[in-house]
Amino acid sequence: MPQRPRTLTPDASPRHLFGALLREWRQLRNFSQAHLAGLVYVSADLIAKVEKAFRWPPAGFAARCDVVLNTGGVLEELLPLVDRERLSLQVAATADAGIAAIEAGQERPELSAHTRKSHVLVGAVPLGPADKASPRESASRAAALASQRSSWRGPS
Structure with a gap:
């Protein structure tokens, strides 16, 4: 018996919006996560994690999904916002690590x-x-x- 899909929060961040749009387009085409995964050469687990915003979309993923799902480029258009979010989180994490090291005198x-x-x-x-x-x-x-x-x- 399949699990009930997790409720997505597309307004939480660009990454969440990307995942919600991916799921919406996948379901609109009546594709399972496993079927889409086979068509875009990734694992079903990656599809599930990107949809739930647990993973970042890897390079080339949005373009392949746009072609297979025939979205008209919707996912790829969202990538600059997703990449900006990823970069800002990386910068914040680096700054936090630097502050912790400074406070520890390292x-x-x-x-x-x-x-x-x-x-x-x-x-x-x-x-x-x-x-x-x-x-x-x-x-x-x-x-x-x-x-x-x-x-x-x-x-x-």
Whole structure:
């Protein structure tokens, strides 16, 4: 006996809207998740997770679904918003990890040289054992440096 489909929330985010539209078009064409998966060369599990916004649509997925479901490009048109959401979440996660490392007094060796230089300019990354400022001291140092560099535009 099949499970009852999860209620989708298309207004929650672009990723949720993408999943809801994918399900709507799939059901309109009377395709099961497994049948659509076979036609677009992915697993049925991926179709289910994208529909429920548990996974991001992989590269080329929207275009293949648009062709198979004959949507007129609806899913691919939504991709820039989905990609913007993905990027903003990645940036937020990176920032959170950086803040946690700073608060713990740890270095961030995985930062690229350019990113590390940018962080040092505003005093966000401790430079080494001699520079063990508290998060509050780092924040106030960053604010002071930022006000001194108010006209600085950085590389374009």
